[in-house]
Amino acid sequence: MIDYKVIPGGITAVEGFSAAGVQVNIKKAKKDMAMVYCHTPARAAAVYTQNKVKAAPIVVNAQNLSQGEAQAIVVNSGVANACTGEQGLADAREMVSLTAELLGLESHQIIVASTGVIGVNLPMDKVRQGIKECSRKLSPDGGLDAAAAIMTTDTYPKEYAVEFELDGKKVVIGGMSKGSGMIHPNMATMLGFLSTNISISKEMLKATLSHVVDETFNMITVDGDTSTNDMVAVLASGSAGNAEITTMDKNYHAFTKVLKEVAAHLAKEVVRDGEGATKLLSITVDHAYTVKDARRAAMAVANSSLVKTAFFGEDANWGRIFSAVGYSGAEFSPGKVDIWIESEAGSEQMLSAGAGLKFDEVKTGEILARRDINVKIDLKVGDKSATAWTCDFSYDYVKINADYRT
Amino acid sequence: MIDYKVIPGGITAVEGFSAAGVQVNIKKAKKDMAMVYCHTPARAAAVYTQNKVKAAPIVVNAQNLSQGEAQAIVVNSGVANACTGEQGLADAREMVSLTAELLGLESHQIIVASTGVIGVNLPMDKVRQGIKECSRKLSPDGGLDAAAAIMTTDTYPKEYAVEFELDGKKVVIGGMSKGSGMIHPNMATMLGFLSTNISISKEMLKATLSHVVDETFNMITVDGDTSTNDMVAVLASGSAGNAEITTMDKNYHAFTKVLKEVAAHLAKEVVRDGEGATKLLSITVDHAYTVKDARRAAMAVANSSLVKTAFFGEDANWGRIFSAVGYSGAEFSPGKVDIWIESEAGSEQMLSAGAGLKFDEVKTGEILARRDINVKIDLKVGDKSATAWTCDFSYDYVKINADYRT
Structure with a gap:
């Protein structure tokens, strides 16, 4: 096993990442919009629900992320933007374009996610307000706020971070997840977001994420139902200074092993906090x-x-x-x-x-x-x-x- | 749709069938052994659980029933005789041979079933006593006793019978089923037994049963778990006087349609009485x-x-x-x-x-x-x-x- 050390924090434990979580009353009296921002261009990969009924943000990401780059993630909880037709797609695209505009990025560099009530349109005035507030409040200390803002009826925010050495360079992996939430009339959605400073090609990032998710997030179940909104995404800033990983070499496997530990921890937290769970x-x-x-x-x-x-x-x-x-x-x-x-x-x-x-x-x-x-x-x-x-x-x-x- | 009429009774509503249900304290203070007997040689078919972990009676039936003939069914509730190794197989075979001896039949004419606790050997002294008592008490009025004796924690016995005309001959189909019972430490077992006086070849009886079970008993679920002991069997005495059904002709399809109604009713009763069910x-x-x-x-x-x-x-x-x-x-x-x-x-x-x-x-x-x-x-x-x-x-x-x- 690779030697790694658990460190405090979550998605912003990686240098160069900021985040925010704010409350704009999509839900009642709880944070409900989150943003994660990487200060430099990052490689990105994501895996999505295999449900044939896909929420609008899933459809939009599948189009935007094809270039394997992203620099920000925007998430709302409270409304899932699923089964919402053309309006839902337009709303998800507006979340992307507004975030891009405020952060000075291109639309294809934004990952969007929603979780909450199904079959209801997003309250876009609140969502716009939330995106603006998040973009102003982005901070290296904002990880926990973001982890709280993506919760539905999770009973606690879920974050985790580790560091390890690769060829003498310090590599950090952070992340947050949310699980078995449930607000009438919707379903559980599982979301996982990971950040790292490792230098890795798009292809290898995609390969390692798929492999790791198959052994972690895809191996958890609270009730056997696959949501319309499930997704796991990773951003890799490349600032660790390691030689870029471009093949499935020793360093690829070392990174994959530690990434799996982080993903397994975040996945198990989703189950531990499953609806009604005692064990x-x-x-x-x-x-x-x-x-x-x-x-x-x-x-x-x-x-x-x-x-x-x-x-x-x-x-x-x-x-x-x-x-x-x-x-x-x-x-x-x-x-x-x-x-x-x-x-x-x-x-x-x-x-x-x-x-x-x-x-x-x-x-x-x-x-x-x-x-x-x-x-x-x-x-x-x-x-x-x-x-x-x-x-x-x-x-x-x-x-x-x-x-x-x- | 074929015109058919619901008639009173269950497995013994078909002329020539007798049954019994007795209490020998395999369970506490409830009937726990049942027998069904057809007074003339009958064609028989059965379908079994697809679970790779098969209880001993399932294994024994698969061997015995290959000739497509049977004249009696013997069932105990309370102990499932599953995960019981060589002793379990020997016990199931003894249930068959003792029933055959008492009824003057061959072993390959006996269908055996068990439902109840898993991983526990049958109390064979009680089982032998039950088989003897059943063989003495067989009666054309014994259907309801038999339906009660195959229950585990079903809250009521399940039986059903219908009659319809085929080329001017009166065809009767009867049956009983049991479902979602549960005694520590076991699992639900679904059993269904059908009787009829129709004249039909072994091959066509097997074909119609497979088809009907796929659309009825295989389309019910209480909790998604497939038991080690599930089985549905049908005996056809041939005494209705219709020309034997030997191909998938008009009469085959007519019989199949009515058999499906009976099987669907018995299957739905299992679900209606599912553990904790209110709807x-x-x-x-x-x-x-x-x-x-x-x-x-x-x-x-x-x-x-x-x-x-x-x-x-x-x-x-x-x-x-x-x-x-x-x-x-x-x-x-x-x-x-x-x-x-x-x-x-x-x-x-x-x-x-x-x-x-x-x-x-x-x-x-x-x-x-x-x-x-x-x-x-x-x-x-x-x-x-x-x-x-x-x-x-x-x-x-x-x-x-x-x-x-x-």
Whole structure:
């Protein structure tokens, strides 16, 4: 593993990045517009929701970002600008052009994102005001304000930053994310924004982001629903002074490893703060034939409502875990599978070669009483692994998602 | 549509079928063993869970039923005989051989099923006693007892029967099903058993059952989890006196249509009685390119926890419905889609050509207050349709699945 150090802050922990978060009452009494600005031109890459129903900002970014450059990100929360037709596209484009004008940039250098209510048009007078205020308040200390302003019903802002050395140069990676928010009548949206000072080509930045997101943000699930607005973007200023990474060399892999740590942390925070969550569950599948098999099996377990309610009840229900692996579509042989449940309180094996074990109920109860639980599933047929993260499924999930009308 | 009439009873509504349900304390204070017997040799077909982790009775049936003949069904509830290794297979085979011996049949004429706790061996002394008691109590009036004995935590027994005319002969179809039961530490198992007096070849019986199950039992979901024990079987005695159906002719299609009505009724009853359910939701997707697309879209909506909690809250959250269609994998064009929500209280359009409508909140509230709700999704790109059935997602779902330890 590469040696890296966690440092204070988030998206603005990287020198040359400023941010702001302001309140313009798109939501009630909470910050609801954020801006991130890189003082020098930066390489940029983004990945978007695979949902066929794409919100307007997703469509606009896909057009603008094709040159692989960007210098600013503008985000509103409260209204998702999804299912809003031509007006929605025009509004997203206006967010881009106004931000570009105020920061002296071109439209193709602006990334735009929205999260919140679906099917409602943006209150553009408030949005314009928010963009103007953000552009005036941009500051190297504004990261936390920005992280707060992109929240919907997240209960806390999520940011993270690390530094490490690459050929004697200090490389910094910062980021913020938001998750399982929910305001009537909308859906959860996952947003992740990353900043770094590394020097890297557009192509390599795109490659590393895709790879990292597949193993982190794409391996989390709160309720299995993919939003219309999901996106993760990264800006790389290039000021670290390292020789530009242009191929998948040693330095590319070192950067990818640390970027994955940052993305995994931010992704896990989304799950930890999932709607109604009381536990963070890590599901690791080892010795699968293929990475795809390992991911399928891990995600099937992570998405199972039966598994998630069992962990809420602190019940060692290995049958539900094994059954979810069974219907996941992964190739394996049921008679070979081992399953363990682990936490800081210890480790207990539930299943050996496909048959249930008489396990220690008391010890298992102690393991399950912890907040962070690991499920290890060993398929024993190949050499590939994957980990998925999810939260448990509590009364409060139902309450948050059903009760806001009453 | 073929004219058919609902008649009283279930699996024994067909002349020549007897059944029994008895209590031998595999579960506590409830009937837990059932038997169905056809007095004459019958054609038989069955479809099983696609879960790679298959319970012992599923494995045994797949071997025995290859000849397409059966004359009896033996079922226990309380213990699923899943993940029980070689002993489990031996126990399932003993259930078969003892039933065969007592009824004077061959082993390959017996269908065996189990539902209940996973990872626990069958209490074979009780099972043997139950098989003996059932064989003595078989009666043309025993259908309801059998339907009760296959329940786990179903709240009521599920049976249904219809009759219709085919070339002047009276054809009867009966059946029973059980669903979303749950006893620590296990999972839901769906079982469906159908009886009929029609004369039909093994090949055509297998074909019609596969077709019908794909559109009924395979289109229901309570929580998206596929059990290790799921199965649907049909016995056809041939005593109706119709000319044996041997090709996919007019009579084959007529029988298939009525069989589908019976299977759909029994499948919907499983969902209506789903764990914690307060509403039955029918999700119909029209004008898809392919049946596969229509099914995918309907099942994605039916499986969405966000959609299901919204209906529990009587919230017209069309954004979640549209988003689920979007990530379903179905081919469609978001800008064409219409969505309606309907019940006996009326019909209200939510989405037109991909954009949200200002709908009547009061009228929509009345529509959503009913127990049976229909969601209509018109993709407007092809001519294929599918319907999925699910229930809403309530506090009680979480309670039933998390709280039994406390």
